[in-house]
Amino acid sequence: MISAAIVGGTGYTGVELIRLLSAHPEVSIDLLTSRSEAGTRADEIFPSLRGISDIVFSDLGDETLDALQKCDVVFFATPHGVAMKQAEALTQAGVKVVDLAADFRLQSLIDFETWYQQPHSCPELLKSAVYGLPEINREKLADALVVGNPGCYPTTAILGLKPIIELQNKQDTRLIEPRIVIDAKSGVSGAGRQASLALNYAETTDNFKAYGIKGHRHLPEIEQGIEQLLSSQFKHKIRFLPHLVPMIRGMFSTIHLELTTEGCAVDWQQAFETSYAEEAFIDVLPAGVYPDTRSVRASNRLRIAVHQDATRGELTVMVVQDNLVKGAAGQAIQNMNVMFGLDETLGLNAAPIVP
Amino acid sequence: MISAAIVGGTGYTGVELIRLLSAHPEVSIDLLTSRSEAGTRADEIFPSLRGISDIVFSDLGDETLDALQKCDVVFFATPHGVAMKQAEALTQAGVKVVDLAADFRLQSLIDFETWYQQPHSCPELLKSAVYGLPEINREKLADALVVGNPGCYPTTAILGLKPIIELQNKQDTRLIEPRIVIDAKSGVSGAGRQASLALNYAETTDNFKAYGIKGHRHLPEIEQGIEQLLSSQFKHKIRFLPHLVPMIRGMFSTIHLELTTEGCAVDWQQAFETSYAEEAFIDVLPAGVYPDTRSVRASNRLRIAVHQDATRGELTVMVVQDNLVKGAAGQAIQNMNVMFGLDETLGLNAAPIVP
Amino acid sequence: MISAAIVGGTGYTGVELIRLLSAHPEVSIDLLTSRSEAGTRADEIFPSLRGISDIVFSDLGDETLDALQKCDVVFFATPHGVAMKQAEALTQAGVKVVDLAADFRLQSLIDFETWYQQPHSCPELLKSAVYGLPEINREKLADALVVGNPGCYPTTAILGLKPIIELQNKQDTRLIEPRIVIDAKSGVSGAGRQASLALNYAETTDNFKAYGIKGHRHLPEIEQGIEQLLSSQFKHKIRFLPHLVPMIRGMFSTIHLELTTEGCAVDWQQAFETSYAEEAFIDVLPAGVYPDTRSVRASNRLRIAVHQDATRGELTVMVVQDNLVKGAAGQAIQNMNVMFGLDETLGLNAAPIVP
């Protein structure tokens, strides 16, 4: 059994890690830390866990690090800036780290410090950290000590664009025009488990709005992901705008692309199906079938549909996922499975909940 | 024009007062106070008011009382305990007071201090305050200086029981068994406009629960209301349990009553229709028609249905209202209309919003 | 492996059966029938099943019965009146039957025919059918050929009252007054998967109402369940009113009971905990903890809280379940586990989904 710790398990990604890891056949959650809730059973805060897990939040103070160092893997479900302070000591003790916050996502120090408004405390380790998208970095993940678990929006954007960028690389011809519009929509759980007037039921329900309009931290992460996929000379200008949907879970990213003449000649349905044929969690929907977010609710699946309008020169890619699973905790476990040489789908096979 | 002030207009009852009074043909909102938002236009906090009202929150400090004393009526949309500190000075200056909090609802000092955990600062004034249910206290309201605007649940409970109690009084015979069960359900806006984890969208949506299980402040208010209606020797034991419904506005009270043999002989549909025949805002639905909360959304109407099952000896009374209108701001304005000798429906005739 | 068939799998209980049975380690779904959808893959109708199950709806016409007779168990997720037409032939072939509709719930023919407005086609078989509440009929279920899977409301009502009735029996003293008020609330999925104006999103959302006011089919089922528990001379008058909550899944039953003097002396928290100490799916919450429906979402758990107010002589029992799982498909599988001598929790251990 893999001995796992969760640091900061009082948020939605924390409880989702507990839910999923409790059913994982090769993992035992041996430590769950929280300063604010030390001494409290997790199922007191989340009664849904009654009968599922009897783990207790602990705050070991100075001894926390010692205890974490005895685990095989530590998941950080903490605010940005926490994991990077402990990652070095953990990796030196041979413990693998999966950070669900942003400390190890952006590989440019300048970008990190610009968007997260704090210096990075372990730039050397950052260099060796792997961006945790198994569908792209599976091989690197197998040897990774530190994994930066992707943001929810970047997961949809990068996986939605990957087959296009790769085909463009392969054909060495521009298939899509430079400007890419990603109009994204997320359920409210993406904003985290917090007391906030803006997230109050009566403020959020029967309402729709955009946010992060002046710039969202996931934009540089998407840009980095696309940049890394590009092996050719073609540049792209990514435009990204997130919106808040009155629903609990779910993310829908609409990617508007303009095809070049060469791009119009491609059978994109075929290209996507081929690209993801071997992926357990990526479901390219049949031509003419379009996704809705509930079709992945509570599961690690991400579904993609492509709609190609040759007459208008348009390609539309629609991507759905559960922001708390493939967009956070599920992907973290998928990364862990790869890091420990397990079957990548272990503990992640549960069906979506519909209705 | 009646010069009105609203003290503490940043909550949901506050914005509802602004919305309704802005359309009232005989009222001008001349003062709107808030400590936290002084200097801010109301429509910055509530963009829905853009183009409706250009009033600015003010905090006049020591001069606030002077300014309030120049108005004709002051609405307190504040936490419990605020109105009672200013009511005396206001009434002495001839200003009428409508308190939307609980300071002037319970006429028993002991009850007030038990349930609200604070001493009452003007017990003399409390004696002359009128409980603001126009359908019961219309005559007293005409001369009232201070009105305690009822709680939302008590409004539904008392008006749902009034025809029964009155008929029992009139017939001087017990028509219903002593125990009355009021199983009530409210939308989330009833909990106020506040940052609260329990009210977070992702905590509240697709969820249903009871609350106030160990005792809710509206119970003594309901008991007082029923007590005051009883002119006969019959006592009742009221049982009250509120629940939280994942909807913004709306309140539904289900009142379960057991009929005596004499009670089974009554035509309750007829009794209710007769009782409320002259009331502009009380709508007794035709036999066999049952209410839903949306049928009163954003309006001052309260609808009642009665279902009588002679075989089982059961009477069920179902009452719906918009908790922010007839349950709060609308009723406050209805009270004001009575207090100033205006047509009681002035400013309150807008149709419910469906869908 | 147990070979299972699902007749009529296009509704919400049908897709829930597919979801749960697909993850059951001892069951294989070998047949899925539907007239309207014959030839269609289940995952075309329910894209959430893509990658989970590749089963195809079939309509074998005259050969359907032959095919069903080759299975070990047949689940009927059909309208009322379908299972009873096939149950005899199936049981004669040694096939076990679990009917999720009402054909085998009410053991009184008169009651069945009164409430469901059709004659019963196999009254003999009805006599031997077992009411599928494992927490009550576990022993009978072990040998049952035909199981009537309980209605969702009766599951909450009967399990919420069982410890009380049983203690009353044991003490041979009336502990609660005869009249029992069950004020119940259900999410919309309980109304089934159908095109209906009343269930349209814009009609149902931000709205709350009662229904079945003139009499609901679950009332005689609750009465039968309580009757069967009563071994003493005490009678009860059950009153039941369901309401529709704007949420997808979840059921909350509030049971209002009046305690006798003897009943006031009982420690009901203790009584409930003792009663359900051995039950895997019944969770009696600690004193002072109250349930919400989401704490059981998508799981087979049913949670109960009891609140006792000795001063007022009141006992309140609050019961939550997921209407599609413990209230339907999950309970059907729990019954099947018992019928086949399997561990009762097999395939039913998944954690609730929160948020």
Add this chain to the structure above:
Amino acid sequence: MISAAIVGGTGYTGVELIRLLSAHPEVSIDLLTSRSEAGTRADEIFPSLRGISDIVFSDLGDETLDALQKCDVVFFATPHGVAMKQAEALTQAGVKVVDLAADFRLQSLIDFETWYQQPHSCPELLKSAVYGLPEINREKLADALVVGNPGCYPTTAILGLKPIIELQNKQDTRLIEPRIVIDAKSGVSGAGRQASLALNYAETTDNFKAYGIKGHRHLPEIEQGIEQLLSSQFKHKIRFLPHLVPMIRGMFSTIHLELTTEGCAVDWQQAFETSYAEEAFIDVLPAGVYPDTRSVRASNRLRIAVHQDATRGELTVMVVQDNLVKGAAGQAIQNMNVMFGLDETLGLNAAPIVP
């Protein structure tokens, strides 16, 4: 008083017309027709109208036309294809017609017949019909006999783009690149009042999806609107994709535009404010303030925010409206006000409902 008729008032735009016209000081609803509901009071179908309107649905058969011809104005809240069959007879009798369906929106016969799959029955009248966007066609509307009330999406798209197109015209320089992406989101009431599995609460709630992916009828209407605004040589390629949001009312259109060098030099906030300075219902939000749909709920206001990112060469226009008011019934009444020379805001001044 203007004598008005509503043909087909059983849908959401119908009840919204009744609600709004009942409060209009210069209009009397004298006729309300429906085949399916003839003889039924409107407030039986919509109990929210109890006490607001006592009008009865009628089906006059052959005499319907006679009765309509006695009115001053007829609103058609019918499916596409109904108004065009009666419009000629009505206008010949001097009755003004406002069609809330699509019969008089598209001025190209080919476009109409392609997108609505039926021949147009009065192409001559179509030529003289006015597209009912008062902010664009106010002068023509003053003399119009037949008005095609715009689709909900086109209202947001055309009004969101108007200041840009007009400034481009004026400066005679391309300010935005040709391709315009309109990513639009609508509440469920936009799909109408109908029994439909896809609109069932349990299918729609906690879910998000795109629709009309292969082509939506509002696209040619948007293209026509933009085409008519363009006086210059510049062409645009409009891309439009609608999405369904789990909310009752509200529409949010996100318009993604790429600025040319000349376009980057424009102060777009200023340009929008200037363009709409005189419009009662168009609210250009201050710089840095962004809209949400609830800020216009149940009102005729449409709010616009512009966000300009000079560095990236991006302009984002966000437009919100209530799809049933400014997107349908409210706009129809605004058109009627103009057609009859009334104050354009008459009957349309009610504040939005928040929360």
